[in-house]
Amino acid sequence: MSQHTVNSTPEYPVSTDWWRDAVIYQVYPRSFADADGDGMGDLKGIRSRLPYLSDLGIDAVWLSPFYKSPQADAGYDVADYRTVDPMFGDLADAEHLIRDAHDLGLRIIIDVVPNHVSDQHAWFQQALGAGPGSPLRKRFHFQPGRGPNGERPPNDWESIFGGSAWSRVTEPDGSPGEWYLHLFAPEQPDLNWDHPAVDDEFRSTLRFWLDRGIDGFRVDVAHGLVKAQGLPDIGSRDQLKLLGNDTMPFFDQDGVHEIYRGWRTVLDEYGSERIFVAEAWTPTVERTALYVRPDELHQAFNFHYLSAYWDSDELKDVIDSSLQAMRPVGAPTTWVLSNHDVTRHTTRFANPAGLGTQIGAAGDARIGLRRARAAVLLMLALPGSAYLFQGEELGLPDVVSLPDEARQDPSFHRADGQDGLRDGCRVPLPWAVDGPSCGFGPAGSWLPQPADWGSLSVEAQQERADSTLELYRMALALRRQHPALGAGDRIEWLDAPQGVLAFRRSAGDGQELVCTANTTGEPVRIGRHGRIKLASTADAVQIGSNHAWLPSDSTIWWV
Ligand code: GLC
Numbered sequence: 001m002s003q004h005t006v007n008s009t010p011e012y013p014v015s016t017d018w019w020r021d022a023v024i025y026q027v028y029p030r031s032f033a034d035a036d037g038d039g040m041g042d043l044k045g046i047r048s049r050l051p052y053l054s055d056l057g058i059d060a061v062w063l064s065p066f067y068k069s070p071q072a073d074a075g076y077d078v079a080d081y082r083t084v085d086p087m088f089g090d091l092a093d094a095e096h097l098i099r100d101a102h103d104l105g106l107r108i109i110i111d112v113v114p115n116h117v118s119d120q121h122a123w124f125q126q127a128l129g130a131g132p133g134s135p136l137r138k139r140f141h142f143q144p145g146r147g148p149n150g151e152r153p154p155n156d157w158e159s160i161f162g163g164s165a166w167s168r169v170t171e172p173d174g175s176p177g178e179w180y181l182h183l184f185a186p187e188q189p190d191l192n193w194d195h196p197a198v199d200d201e202f203r204s205t206l207r208f209w210l211d212r213g214i215d216g217f218r219v220d221v222a223h224g225l226v227k228a229q230g231l232p233d234i235g236s237r238d239q240l241k242l243l244g245n246d247t248m249p250f251f252d253q254d255g256v257h258e259i260y261r262g263w264r265t266v267l268d269e270y271g272s273e274r275i276f277v278a279e280a281w282t283p284t285v286e287r288t289a290l291y292v293r294p295d296e297l298h299q300a301f302n303f304h305y306l307s308a309y310w311d312s313d314e315l316k317d318v319i320d321s322s323l324q325a326m327r328p329v330g331a332p333t334t335w336v337l338s339n340h341d342v343t344r345h346t347t348r349f350a351n352p353a354g355l356g357t358q359i360g361a362a363g364d365a366r367i368g369l370r371r372a373r374a375a376v377l378l379m380l381a382l383p384g385s386a387y388l389f390q391g392e393e394l395g396l397p398d399v400v401s402l403p404d405e406a407r408q409d410p411s412f413h414r415a416d417g418q419d420g421l422r423d424g425c426r427v428p429l430p431w432a433v434d435g436p437s438c439g440f441g442p443a444g445s446w447l448p449q450p451a452d453w454g455s456l457s458v459e460a461q462q463e464r465a466d467s468t469l470e471l472y473r474m475a476l477a478l479r480r481q482h483p484a485l486g487a488g489d490r491i492e493w494l495d496a497p498q499g500v501l502a503f504r505r506s507a508g509d510g511q512e513l514v515c516t517a518n519t520t521g522e523p524v525r526i527g528r529h530g531r532i533k534l535a536s537t538a539d540a541v542q543i544g545s546n547h548a549w550l551p552s553d554s555t556i557w558w559v
Helices: 043-048 050-056 091-103 122-130 135-139 196-210 256-268 285-292 312-329 365-380 410-414 421-425 468-481
Strands: 023-027 060-063 080-084 107-112 166-170 176-181 216-219 275-278 334-336 385-389 500-508 511-518 524-527 532-535 547-550 554-558
Touching: 043 050, 043 091, 050 091, 050 468, 080 091, 080 196, 091 107, 107 196, 122 135, 196 256, 256 275, 256 285, 285 312, 312 500, 365 385, 365 468, 365 511, 365 554, 468 532, 500 524
Parallel strands: 023 060, 023 385, 060 107, 107 216, 216 275, 334 385
Antiparallel strands: 166 176, 500 511, 511 554, 524 547, 532 554
């Protein structure tokens, strides 16, 4: 790195909290690695691939749910929070996985799903059997219906997966009875967080896993636990369009924060190294910041960043507003480009702007990959923590050609085939060029892999200097060598032509890094910023004594 120092660049102390600048890799257990050959990934499979994750250069792994579940929503419908689903292994496998990860210096974050349980959870089964008015129903939102015979749902809320957010039960005596709330699938009844038993149960579950050495929890639907008093109607508006943009009576209610303040005291009993990360879709970055106040959760995914397109103005706005919103609460920003709920960013950026995060079209794959490689170098030059979604290091696109009969996303069936697009990012990983499931396991895979999947595999990309996998490895190695890169909460913007982002970061020890991202489809001339340390493209970069030509859709780290 350059020894040249510019006095206007402040030096930030390198943080001692590991999570403030950590790069955390999401493993989606069904689709990562299958050890037993049933076509479904499992904990032994993940364990066998830990050395790969360690070599990649990440700090921690977040595992999506592997608990006992009927799998109505790929494990986000939990029937027992303290049992491993036999499909994934058993508790001993989980313990071995945690131990092996720790031996390699990797931390393990697991999912906790507090907004709802599976309809097969003992509590819900007891509530159904106990009948109307029973205290056992008070742990959920059971209500009589509207209309003369209670035949209409108690309010107009719609499920995120389509249709009404209420389902009617048949009472033990066989009569049509009360309705229960489910913001997601009918197999996922919402818990009533006003009931003290609910919080007690979750605190005890947190301890169960903390006692097994877990380093943190990703809190599923963290913004959903508290519902507005009286469960008021929303009115005749397009509810799906309001999600994430507007205040909803079931999302981002102020009452959720008290729950997290309580949870934080539980976590802190286990020292200062364990963390919570919130999945909280909120209307503004300022609302997101409330979840990471000093006595609440540690991180919250920056979905405003994830939702931004590959566009310099949009990106600059969201970077600035996010850093600014987090500053007063003293939390880092948690950048993320992809996860198991959205179209992979390779495919989002292959399509035109304005389509959102759920896209069923392949677009221009070459441009998409080029932009995705540029986007990750931009993200990893920003201060704060960053999450990666399994397979993005291979540049995987979304699989948009899945046959309908293969799709398992519950929203596909609930929304008359209009949705269900989340399966496309969940197709099992290709590890090898050949083999029945490209090295995913000894047999097939639960979602069909495309014919050319093997050409994107780890085997095909490793040690190939221009591969996306090696780009990730190099970028992550540089972040490790220069921890100051992820530290602090400020960046120094530099003048740049339209369509280009340019900023300077301290790289520690008086060294600096300039990151330039050209979001346009044309080469752009800029002033020269030193020499190239890492580039997202193998294209030759023309460099003069005072200027450089940035290739189209590319990011360069200069030192
Ligand atoms: C979260 C999960 C998603 C799941 C939903 C319901 O948004 O990330 O996959 O469907 O919660 O649990």
